[in-house]
Amino acid sequence: MGYGAGSIALVAVVALIIFGPKKLPELGKAAGHTLREFKNATKGIMDDNHDDKNKKQDD
Numbered sequence: 001m002g003y004g005a006g007s008i009a010l011v012a013v014v015a016l017i018i019f020g021p022k023k024l025p026e027l028g029k030a031a032g033h034t035l036r037e038f039k040n041a042t043k044g045i046m047d048d049n050h051d052d053k054n055k056k057q058d059d
Contacts, residue, residue, distance in 0.1 A: 019027060
């Protein structure tokens with residue numbers, strides 16, 4: 001159930017029609033920023049979890 005080039009192109013054209021060529025880069029930048037923040041937060045949680053496990057093993 002992969003997405004072909006035609007499907008991706010159709011989604012891109014629809015997004016271009018809905019948001020316009022000037023707004024699309026701003027939306028991409030905002031999405032990238034959001035994903036980066038989510039990745040950093042998830043990494044922080046995983047690091048905290050790892051630290052807790054190490055602390056319990058030391059006790």
